Amino acid sequence: MASADVFVTTEWLAERLDAPDIVVVDGSWYLPAHGRDPHAEYAERRIPGALRFDIDAVKDTSSELPHMLPRPEAFAAAVGAMGxxxxxxxxxxxxxGLFSAPRVRWTFKTFGAKDVVILEGGFPKWQAEDRPIEHGPPRSRAARSFTARLDHSAVADAGDVARALSEGTAQVVDARPGDRFRGEAPEPRAGVRSGHMPGALNLPATSIVQDGRLKSPEALAAAFAEAGLDLDRPLITSCGSGVTAAILSTALETIGKPARALYDGSWSEWGASDRPLATGPANKA
Incomplete structure (x- = not known):
């Protein structure tokens, strides 16, 4: 898998901003600790013509879990209305730079979009290069028809993860910070226990991102190996709520070792259930 299939440069996008077949999407989403409002930021400044995609709005509204994938028909209606x-x-x-965009890309691809890429360096790089910025009310696009077909194989549920761990059919890699994985820090969501799934391995997403971009392919492969992962065996990515797990999935894709699936419910689901829990460092044996 070439990096060009996953990322495009700011130069590439700047030359094609007015192309009718290209749509730019602001997929910003922040943790409470970031202290930022993605809606206010989009309203204030954005890449010209960018549409706003909110993972907390385009979701399964029947689930109490955060930003779970919606049903295909709901996704098709939402993005089609956006244009x-x-x-x-x-x-x-x-x-x-590189935080929630991988989750948005994974969502579109999981619903069948063929050509979805991430802007390398994101909005921080775009702004640093003094590229065009749009202010004021966003432009509207005519509604389009989007055909959504859910790729069920790309999405793991709690049962899939439990079987993978008990039967050894896939490795599970958790993108949360190490202190949360080890159970040394509380979870940000009420009612969610601290710790990790017994048998899961830990690779914090922050450790493979530098200056809003993925580290080099060599550094990525080394980081996965250091975490105890065998890149020649199937992997399921997980995190707190399915956002930073997509960073790991993106990294795996760029080095030609795509993940089998992403656990959509992630620790928000597992940690709030009565499923087995472990604390302390991962057992890499």
Whole structure:
């Protein structure tokens, strides 16, 4: 898998901003600790023509879990109303450089979009290069038809993860910070226990991102190996709520070792249930 299939540069996008078959999507989403409002930031400044995609709005509204994937027909209706249709190239960015954009890209691809890429360096790089910024009310696009077909194989549920761990059919890698994984720090969501799934391994997403970009392929492969992961065996990515897990999935894709699936419910689901829990460092044996 070439990096060009996953990322585009700011130079590339700047030359094609007015192309009718390209749609730019602001997929910014922040943790409470970031102290930032993605809606206010989008309203104030954005890449010209960018649409706002909110993972907390386009979600399964029947689930109490955060930003779970919606049903295909709901996703199709939501993005079609935004002006995103079949056959368009979708370029996703976020306000941290590389944080929530991978989750948005994974969502579109899981629903069948063929051509979805991430803006390398995101909005911070775009701004640092003094590229065009749009202010005021966003432009509207005519509604389009988007055909959504959910790729069930790309999405793991709690049962899939439990079987993978008990039967050894796949490795589970958790993107949360080490102190949360080890159970040394509380979870940010009420009612969610501290710790990790017995048998899961830990690779914090922050450890493979530098200056809003993924580290080099060599550094990525080394980081996965150091975490105890065998890149020749199937992997399921997880995190707190399915956002930073997508950073790991993106990293795996760029080095030609795509993840089998992403655990959509992640620790928000597992940690709030009565499923087995472990604390302390991961057992890499």
């Amino acid at each position: 995103i249709g079949d056959g368009m190239r979708i370029v996703v960015y976020d306000g941290l």
